[in-house]
Amino acid sequence: MTNTTALLTVRGLERRFDTTLALQATDLDVAENDFITILGPSGCGKSTLLRIVAGLDQPTAGRAELEGHRITGPGAERGMVFQSYTLFPWLTVLDNVCFGLRERGLPRSEQLAIAHDFLAKVGLKGFENHYPKQLSGGMQQRTALARALANRPRMLLMDEPFGALDHQTRELMQELLLGIWEAERTTVLFVTHDIDEAVFMGSRVVVMSARPGRIVLDERVPLPHPRHYSVKTTPEFAGLKARLTEAVRAQVLAAQAQQAAQRSTVG
Numbered sequence: 001m002t003n004t005t006a007l008l009t010v011r012g013l014e015r016r017f018d019t020t021l022a023l024q025a026t027d028l029d030v031a032e033n034d035f036i037t038i039l040g041p042s043g044c045g046k047s048t049l050l051r052i053v054a055g056l057d058q059p060t061a062g063r064a065e066l067e068g069h070r071i072t073g074p075g076a077e078r079g080m081v082f083q084s085y086t087l088f089p090w091l092t093v094l095d096n097v098c099f100g101l102r103e104r105g106l107p108r109s110e111q112l113a114i115a116h117d118f119l120a121k122v123g124l125k126g127f128e129n130h131y132p133k134q135l136s137g138g139m140q141q142r143t144a145l146a147r148a149l150a151n152r153p154r155m156l157l158m159d160e161p162f163g164a165l166d167h168q169t170r171e172l173m174q175e176l177l178l179g180i181w182e183a184e185r186t187t188v189l190f191v192t193h194d195i196d197e198a199v200f201m202g203s204r205v206v207v208m209s210a211r212p213g214r215i216v217l218d219e220r221v222p223l224p225h226p227r228h229y230s231v232k233t234t235p236e237f238a239g240l241k242a243r244l245t246e247a248v249r250a251q252v253l254a255a256q257a258q259q260a261a262q263r264s265t266v267g
Contacts, residue, residue, distance in 0.1 A: 007032040007187050008053065008155060012062030015048050023048050024212040025062065030155075035181055035188045037202035039195060039248050041255040045213025046191045047159050053189060054080050054157050066154065076104065079148035083160040085140040087132040093119065093143050094128035100151045118146040121180055138169040145177065149186065158190045162197070174201055175229060182226050195244050199237060200227065207247045210255035217247045 008030035015023040023045035030036055038046050051057040053064050055074040064071045066078070074080075087096050097115040106114075119125060122142040132140055141161060148156060162170045178201055181188060192198050198205045199221060207217035221240065223231050231237055 006030070007034075007067060008189070009065045009068075010049075010053070010062070011065075013049070013052060013059050013064060014061040015045065015052065015057065016060040021212040023052075023059075024214050026214050028206070028215060028218075030187060030189060032187055033185045035178075035190065035201060035203045036206055037190045037192055037198035037204070038206045038208065039192065039198050039244065040208030040213060041210050041248070041252045042193075043211050043255070044208045044251065045211065046208055049208075049213070050157050050159050050189060050191050053155075054078055056080075076100070076151055077154040079151055079153035079156045081141075081144050081148050081156065081158045081161045083163045085132065085137070085144050087140055087143055087147075089132050091131075092128065093124060093130050093132070093135070096132070096143055097147045097150050100147065104151070114150050115146070118150045119143075121149075121183075122146045122176060136169075137165055138173060141165065141173060142176070145180075149180065149184065153186060155187045155189065158188065160191055160193065163193070170197075171229065177201070178227055195241055195248060196232065199223075199241050199244065200229070200232060205240075205244060207244065207251065210251050210258055216251065217244075219244065
Protein backbone atom coordinates (compact mmCIF):
# COMPACT_ATOMS: atom_id res chain seq x y z
CA MET A 1 0.00 0.00 0.00
CA THR A 2 2.66 2.55 1.03
CA ASN A 3 5.46 3.76 -1.18
CA THR A 4 8.82 3.97 0.63
CA THR A 5 9.80 7.21 -1.13
CA ALA A 6 10.33 9.91 1.52
CA LEU A 7 8.10 12.86 0.76
CA LEU A 8 8.62 14.71 4.05
CA THR A 9 11.81 14.58 6.13
CA VAL A 10 12.02 16.14 9.59
CA ARG A 11 15.41 16.22 11.30
CA GLY A 12 16.32 17.59 14.73
CA LEU A 13 13.29 19.86 14.71
CA GLU A 14 12.96 22.06 17.80
CA ARG A 15 10.68 24.95 18.70
CA ARG A 16 11.23 27.20 21.67
CA PHE A 17 8.84 29.93 22.81
CA ASP A 18 10.87 32.37 24.93
CA THR A 19 12.27 30.12 27.68
CA THR A 20 9.83 27.23 27.04
CA LEU A 21 10.93 24.31 24.88
CA ALA A 22 7.74 23.09 23.22
CA LEU A 23 9.24 20.64 20.72
CA GLN A 24 12.56 18.88 21.21
CA ALA A 25 14.90 17.32 18.61
CA THR A 26 12.20 15.55 16.61
CA ASP A 27 12.86 13.27 13.62
CA LEU A 28 10.14 11.97 11.30
CA ASP A 29 10.00 10.48 7.80
CA VAL A 30 6.71 10.51 5.91
CA ALA A 31 6.48 8.25 2.89
CA GLU A 32 4.55 9.23 -0.19
CA ASN A 33 0.88 8.13 0.01
CA ASP A 34 1.18 7.58 3.78
CA PHE A 35 -1.59 8.53 6.23
CA ILE A 36 0.06 9.35 9.54
CA THR A 37 -2.00 10.16 12.63
CA ILE A 38 -0.34 11.95 15.56
CA LEU A 39 -1.40 11.40 19.19
CA GLY A 40 -0.15 12.88 22.45
CA PRO A 41 -1.19 14.82 25.57
CA SER A 42 -2.38 18.42 25.30
CA GLY A 43 0.47 20.86 24.84
CA CYS A 44 2.94 18.23 23.60
CA GLY A 45 3.75 20.05 20.36
CA LYS A 46 1.53 18.16 17.89
CA SER A 47 0.08 21.30 16.38
CA THR A 48 3.45 23.05 16.54
CA LEU A 49 4.99 20.28 14.45
CA LEU A 50 2.14 20.50 11.96
CA ARG A 51 2.38 24.30 11.70
CA ILE A 52 6.12 24.09 10.99
CA VAL A 53 5.50 21.56 8.22
CA ALA A 54 2.78 23.87 6.88
CA GLY A 55 5.26 26.76 6.87
CA LEU A 56 3.09 28.77 9.29
CA ASP A 57 5.78 28.69 11.99
CA GLN A 58 9.56 28.46 11.95
CA PRO A 59 11.70 26.02 13.98
CA THR A 60 14.24 27.25 16.50
CA ALA A 61 16.57 24.46 15.35
CA GLY A 62 16.55 21.61 12.84
CA ARG A 63 14.74 21.46 9.54
CA ALA A 64 11.71 20.11 7.69
CA GLU A 65 12.08 19.26 3.99
CA LEU A 66 9.47 18.40 1.38
CA GLU A 67 10.94 16.40 -1.50
CA GLY A 68 14.41 17.57 -0.46
CA HIS A 69 13.50 21.27 -0.35
CA ARG A 70 13.60 23.07 2.98
CA ILE A 71 10.23 24.38 4.14
CA THR A 72 10.43 28.10 4.87
CA GLY A 73 6.82 29.20 4.36
CA PRO A 74 3.38 28.13 3.14
CA GLY A 75 3.02 26.60 -0.32
CA ALA A 76 0.31 25.24 -2.60
CA GLU A 77 1.89 21.77 -2.38
CA ARG A 78 0.67 21.59 1.24
CA GLY A 79 -3.05 21.91 2.03
CA MET A 80 -4.10 22.75 5.59
CA VAL A 81 -7.42 21.92 7.26
CA PHE A 82 -8.01 23.28 10.77
CA GLN A 83 -10.51 22.35 13.49
CA SER A 84 -12.30 25.64 12.84
CA TYR A 85 -13.68 25.70 9.33
CA THR A 86 -11.86 28.87 8.12
CA LEU A 87 -14.27 29.40 5.23
CA PHE A 88 -14.85 32.82 3.72
CA PRO A 89 -18.38 33.71 4.93
CA TRP A 90 -19.01 36.10 2.02
CA LEU A 91 -18.32 33.41 -0.60
CA THR A 92 -20.59 30.57 -1.65
CA VAL A 93 -19.53 26.96 -1.16
CA LEU A 94 -18.51 26.81 -4.82
CA ASP A 95 -16.44 29.98 -4.67
CA ASN A 96 -14.79 28.89 -1.41
CA VAL A 97 -13.56 25.77 -3.19
CA CYS A 98 -12.52 27.80 -6.23
CA PHE A 99 -10.55 30.31 -4.15
CA GLY A 100 -7.12 28.66 -4.30
CA LEU A 101 -7.61 27.72 -7.94
CA ARG A 102 -8.41 31.34 -8.79
CA GLU A 103 -5.30 32.51 -6.92
CA ARG A 104 -3.25 30.15 -9.08
CA GLY A 105 -4.68 31.80 -12.19
CA LEU A 106 -6.67 28.86 -13.55
CA PRO A 107 -9.40 29.73 -16.08
CA ARG A 108 -12.85 29.98 -14.55
CA SER A 109 -14.11 27.00 -16.54
CA GLU A 110 -11.32 24.83 -15.14
CA GLN A 111 -11.92 26.14 -11.61
CA LEU A 112 -15.58 25.19 -11.83
CA ALA A 113 -14.90 21.72 -13.24
CA ILE A 114 -12.43 20.91 -10.43
CA ALA A 115 -14.63 22.42 -7.71
CA HIS A 116 -17.75 20.56 -8.85
CA ASP A 117 -15.76 17.31 -8.94
CA PHE A 118 -14.53 17.63 -5.35
CA LEU A 119 -17.84 18.89 -4.01
CA ALA A 120 -19.43 15.75 -5.43
CA LYS A 121 -16.72 13.64 -3.78
CA VAL A 122 -17.42 15.14 -0.34
CA GLY A 123 -21.20 14.79 -0.78
CA LEU A 124 -22.08 18.46 -1.31
CA LYS A 125 -23.57 18.29 -4.80
CA GLY A 126 -26.57 20.61 -4.77
CA PHE A 127 -25.11 22.94 -2.12
CA GLU A 128 -22.79 24.89 -4.43
CA ASN A 129 -24.69 28.18 -4.05
CA HIS A 130 -25.14 28.02 -0.28
CA TYR A 131 -23.15 30.25 2.07
CA PRO A 132 -21.22 28.83 5.07
CA LYS A 133 -23.78 30.17 7.59
CA GLN A 134 -26.42 28.01 5.87
CA LEU A 135 -24.43 24.81 6.46
CA SER A 136 -24.05 22.47 9.44
CA GLY A 137 -20.63 22.07 11.02
CA GLY A 138 -20.02 18.81 9.17
CA MET A 139 -20.95 20.37 5.84
CA GLN A 140 -18.65 23.33 6.50
CA GLN A 141 -15.79 20.94 7.19
CA ARG A 142 -16.59 19.02 4.01
CA THR A 143 -16.31 22.32 2.14
CA ALA A 144 -12.93 23.03 3.79
CA LEU A 145 -11.75 19.54 2.83
CA ALA A 146 -12.91 19.99 -0.79
CA ARG A 147 -11.12 23.35 -0.94
CA ALA A 148 -7.86 21.82 0.30
CA LEU A 149 -8.06 18.82 -2.04
CA ALA A 150 -9.03 20.90 -5.09
CA ASN A 151 -5.51 22.34 -5.19
CA ARG A 152 -4.09 18.81 -5.58
CA PRO A 153 -1.58 19.23 -2.73
CA ARG A 154 1.29 16.78 -2.38
CA MET A 155 0.47 16.64 1.33
CA LEU A 156 -2.68 17.33 3.34
CA LEU A 157 -2.11 18.65 6.88
CA MET A 158 -5.06 18.29 9.27
CA ASP A 159 -5.17 19.72 12.81
CA GLU A 160 -7.98 17.95 14.70
CA PRO A 161 -10.32 18.61 11.76
CA PHE A 162 -13.24 16.69 13.27
CA GLY A 163 -12.78 17.79 16.89
CA ALA A 164 -15.74 20.21 16.88
CA LEU A 165 -18.21 17.74 15.36
CA ASP A 166 -20.72 15.53 17.13
CA HIS A 167 -19.89 11.84 17.43
CA GLN A 168 -22.06 10.59 14.57
CA THR A 169 -20.93 13.31 12.15
CA ARG A 170 -17.33 12.72 13.17
CA GLU A 171 -17.53 9.02 12.29
CA LEU A 172 -19.14 9.82 8.93
CA MET A 173 -16.36 12.34 8.19
CA GLN A 174 -13.72 9.75 9.09
CA GLU A 175 -15.19 7.30 6.58
CA LEU A 176 -15.52 10.04 3.97
CA LEU A 177 -11.91 11.21 4.31
CA LEU A 178 -10.56 7.66 4.35
CA GLY A 179 -12.51 6.82 1.20
CA ILE A 180 -11.13 9.92 -0.55
CA TRP A 181 -7.59 9.07 0.59
CA GLU A 182 -7.94 5.50 -0.71
CA ALA A 183 -8.99 6.95 -4.09
CA GLU A 184 -6.74 10.03 -4.33
CA ARG A 185 -3.70 8.76 -2.33
CA THR A 186 -2.77 12.24 -1.12
CA THR A 187 -0.21 11.99 1.69
CA VAL A 188 -1.84 12.99 5.02
CA LEU A 189 -0.46 14.18 8.37
CA PHE A 190 -3.39 14.17 10.81
CA VAL A 191 -3.35 15.45 14.43
CA THR A 192 -5.99 14.03 16.78
CA HIS A 193 -6.69 13.39 20.48
CA ASP A 194 -8.95 10.44 19.64
CA ILE A 195 -7.21 7.04 19.75
CA ASP A 196 -10.05 5.27 17.89
CA GLU A 197 -9.80 7.87 15.15
CA ALA A 198 -6.02 7.56 14.99
CA VAL A 199 -6.14 3.77 14.53
CA PHE A 200 -9.08 3.76 12.11
CA MET A 201 -7.67 6.50 9.87
CA GLY A 202 -3.94 5.91 9.97
CA SER A 203 -1.53 3.69 8.10
CA ARG A 204 0.91 4.74 10.86
CA VAL A 205 0.26 6.17 14.32
CA VAL A 206 2.85 8.42 15.98
CA VAL A 207 2.71 9.11 19.72
CA MET A 208 4.41 12.20 21.14
CA SER A 209 5.70 12.68 24.67
CA ALA A 210 4.66 15.26 27.24
CA ARG A 211 6.21 18.69 26.71
CA PRO A 212 8.80 19.18 25.45
CA GLY A 213 7.36 16.94 22.76
CA ARG A 214 9.25 14.22 20.95
CA ILE A 215 8.18 11.03 19.18
CA VAL A 216 8.18 8.08 21.59
CA LEU A 217 6.28 5.55 19.47
CA ASP A 218 5.81 5.05 15.73
CA GLU A 219 3.48 2.12 15.04
CA ARG A 220 2.30 0.80 11.70
CA VAL A 221 -1.41 -0.06 11.45
CA PRO A 222 -1.77 -3.53 9.88
CA LEU A 223 -5.46 -3.17 8.99
CA PRO A 224 -6.53 -3.79 5.38
CA HIS A 225 -7.94 -1.34 2.84
CA PRO A 226 -10.56 -0.45 1.84
CA ARG A 227 -11.23 0.07 5.55
CA HIS A 228 -14.84 -0.17 6.77
CA TYR A 229 -16.00 1.05 10.20
CA SER A 230 -16.70 -2.59 11.17
CA VAL A 231 -12.91 -3.04 11.49
CA LYS A 232 -13.30 -1.34 14.90
CA THR A 233 -14.86 -4.56 16.24
CA THR A 234 -11.89 -6.77 15.32
CA PRO A 235 -9.29 -8.14 17.78
CA GLU A 236 -6.50 -6.50 15.71
CA PHE A 237 -8.07 -3.08 16.16
CA ALA A 238 -8.66 -3.66 19.88
CA GLY A 239 -5.10 -4.84 20.46
CA LEU A 240 -3.51 -1.85 18.72
CA LYS A 241 -5.88 0.55 20.48
CA ALA A 242 -4.93 -0.94 23.86
CA ARG A 243 -1.18 -0.52 23.20
CA LEU A 244 -1.64 3.05 22.04
CA THR A 245 -3.92 3.86 24.99
CA GLU A 246 -1.21 2.74 27.39
CA ALA A 247 1.42 4.74 25.53
CA VAL A 248 -0.68 7.93 25.52
CA ARG A 249 -1.75 7.40 29.15
CA ALA A 250 1.89 7.17 30.23
CA GLN A 251 2.58 10.50 28.55
CA VAL A 252 -0.50 12.15 30.09
CA LEU A 253 0.59 10.97 33.56
CA ALA A 254 4.08 12.31 32.88
CA ALA A 255 2.59 15.67 31.88
CA GLN A 256 0.51 15.79 35.07
CA ALA A 257 3.54 14.95 37.21
CA GLN A 258 5.51 17.65 35.42
CA GLN A 259 2.79 20.24 36.08
CA ALA A 260 2.57 19.22 39.75
CA ALA A 261 6.34 19.60 40.14
CA GLN A 262 6.20 23.05 38.56
CA ARG A 263 3.38 24.14 40.91
CA SER A 264 5.36 22.86 43.87
CA THR A 265 8.43 24.82 42.78
CA VAL A 266 6.41 28.01 42.31
CA GLY A 267 4.70 27.54 45.66
